Amino acid sequence: MHSPHPNQEKKSVNQADHTHNECKPSNKDLVQLLAEFVPKSQIIREVFIDSSALKNLPEKLLHHFGQSKVILIADENTWSAGGLAAQNELQKAGYVVEKLLFPANPQPRPTIETARTLSDELRSDNLIPVVVGTGVLNDLVKFAAFKAGKSYCCVPTAASMDGYASAGSVLSDQGFKITHNCAPPKLILIDLDILGAAPSAMSSWGYGDLAGKVPAGGDWIIADSLGLENIDKIAWPLVQGNLRLCLENPEGIRKGEPESLQSLIIGLLLTGLAMEFFGSSRPASGADHQIAHIWEMEHHQFNGQLVSHGACVSIGCLSTMALYEWLLQQPLERFAYNKSNYKTMEDKETEIQCLFREPEIARRALVETKKKHLESGQIEERIDQLKNVWPKLKSRLQNHLLPTTKLKYLLEAANAPIRAYQIGISEEHLKKTIRAARFIRSRYTILDLLDQTGLMDKALSEAQLPL
Numbered sequence: 001m002h003s004p005h006p007n008q009e010k011k012s013v014n015q016a017d018h019t020h021n022e023c024k025p026s027n028k029d030l031v032q033l034l035a036e037f038v039p040k041s042q043i044i045r046e047v048f049i050d051s052s053a054l055k056n057l058p059e060k061l062l063h064h065f066g067q068s069k070v071i072l073i074a075d076e077n078t079w080s081a082g083g084l085a086a087q088n089e090l091q092k093a094g095y096v097v098e099k100l101l102f103p104a105n106p107q108p109r110p111t112i113e114t115a116r117t118l119s120d121e122l123r124s125d126n127l128i129p130v131v132v133g134t135g136v137l138n139d140l141v142k143f144a145a146f147k148a149g150k151s152y153c154c155v156p157t158a159a160s161m162d163g164y165a166s167a168g169s170v171l172s173d174q175g176f177k178i179t180h181n182c183a184p185p186k187l188i189l190i191d192l193d194i195l196g197a198a199p200s201a202m203s204s205w206g207y208g209d210l211a212g213k214v215p216a217g218g219d220w221i222i223a224d225s226l227g228l229e230n231i232d233k234i235a236w237p238l239v240q241g242n243l244r245l246c247l248e249n250p251e252g253i254r255k256g257e258p259e260s261l262q263s264l265i266i267g268l269l270l271t272g273l274a275m276e277f278f279g280s281s282r283p284a285s286g287a288d289h290q291i292a293h294i295w296e297m298e299h300h301q302f303n304g305q306l307v308s309h310g311a312c313v314s315i316g317c318l319s320t321m322a323l324y325e326w327l328l329q330q331p332l333e334r335f336a337y338n339k340s341n342y343k344t345m346e347d348k349e350t351e352i353q354c355l356f357r358e359p360e361i362a363r364r365a366l367v368e369t370k371k372k373h374l375e376s377g378q379i380e381e382r383i384d385q386l387k388n389v390w391p392k393l394k395s396r397l398q399n400h401l402l403p404t405t406k407l408k409y410l411l412e413a414a415n416a417p418i419r420a421y422q423i424g425i426s427e428e429h430l431k432k433t434i435r436a437a438r439f440i441r442s443r444y445t446i447l448d449l450l451d452q453t454g455l456m457d458k459a460l461s462e463a464q465l466p467l
């Protein structure tokens with residue numbers, strides 16, 4: 001996906017020895033894993049994590065970018081969270097610092113247009129872009145720096161999402177949210193004090209984003225079993241191998257404890273690396289994210305605020321888990337396919353027009369849907385294949401998925417939403433979203449399996465959705 005980076009300087013992950021927060025043994029394993037995999041990134045040169053990492057920003061920038069003017073990109077909130085302190089550290093060290101500040105209200109929209117405008121600002125020579133912020137800012141700067149042909153540095157201000165280390169930027173293009181391939185940051189500098197000072201809701205969003213990898217893994221297992229997309233030997237363990245460990249202390253996330261935040265942010269970073277290595281977001285994103293993206297494309301608000309990506313994923317995750325729990329009770333090995341449930345491409349087009357009012361979104365959804373459409377003969381083959389693989393597939397899914405009650409308990413303990421109404425989504429809206437979600441990506445998930453078998457309606461009426 002990326003050509004090898006010309007800069008062959010030594011790459012490393014540093015957990016500084018003088019950290020004030022002793023690593024728990026489990027965190028040591030995670031730190032080691034990160035240290036093992038960062039050097040395999042084609043772009044990321046260093047991930048530096050420490051309890052007062054910001055003090056090291058000047059020296060780290062000098063090492064990775066040389067002495068140039070710095071442009072700090074933040075919004076009014078992230079400026080107080082870390083931007084101002086970053087400016088002080090840099091100026092003390094003799095850096096000339098420019099700042100580019102977005103308003104906190106309204107927040108900048110993650111659109112390709114905004115990212116292109118930003119890109120023009122970053123083009124000038126000898127300017128090091130340093131983004132101090134979270135999801136949207138990170139996506140905007142990642143795309144803008146990539147288009148401007150620049151490496152950049154990322155200073156996260158909350159453990160709120162999985163995109164810091166990923167090679168994709170999720171931006172809307174004419175209303176349709178897609179993941180654009182870009183380069184991740186050259187340097188990620190994580191100050192655990194800043195993460196700990198972030199509102200606890202923001203860490204719960206990151207926790208929700210990470211919890212979504214449980215059903216996303218189920219979707220990949222289905223695609224693997226049907227021979228559609230094989231499980232990757234590197235990306236899979238990187239995300240799934242440590243998921244339970246990274247999710248194991250939700251109370252610590254709620255309280256902002258450094259050890260818990262450290263394991264959460266490393267879990268999120270490993271996910272980002274897995275996406276870079278695999279070349280797509282498959283290792284980290286399935287039906288749970290498709291559901292979330294629908295609400296993001298709707299600019300869904302609750303109490304006057306845009307609902308965050310992680311909160312949307314939390315509900316997308318539990319909705320998908322409910323569908324899995326229902327599916328695992330179905331004796332699919334004896335499934336009798338009802339041919340009248342077959343949907344032609346024209347049927348799907350009608351459904352898409354009905355579900356997506358924006359013409360451009362409907363057009364893009366149609367393109368994605370055509371990529372995975374099966375003709376009637378093919379669908380019967382698919383059903384036969386599913387019946388054959390089901391006993392084994394079922395046990396693989398059972399081994400992989402956590403019980404939904406457990407996941408719900410964990411998410412609630414982390415302070416993430418566990419019912420759709422908590423983010424202002426009604427039962428009708430949730431069901432409509434679940435029906436719509438499979439149309440926005442060609443990626444095969446449980447939603448396609450339910451659709452192709454004609455079981456979607458039954459599943460939606462019987463599954464214990466998180467209402």
Ligand SMILES: [Zn+2]
Binds near residue numbers: 161162209289
């Ligand atoms: Zn995500």
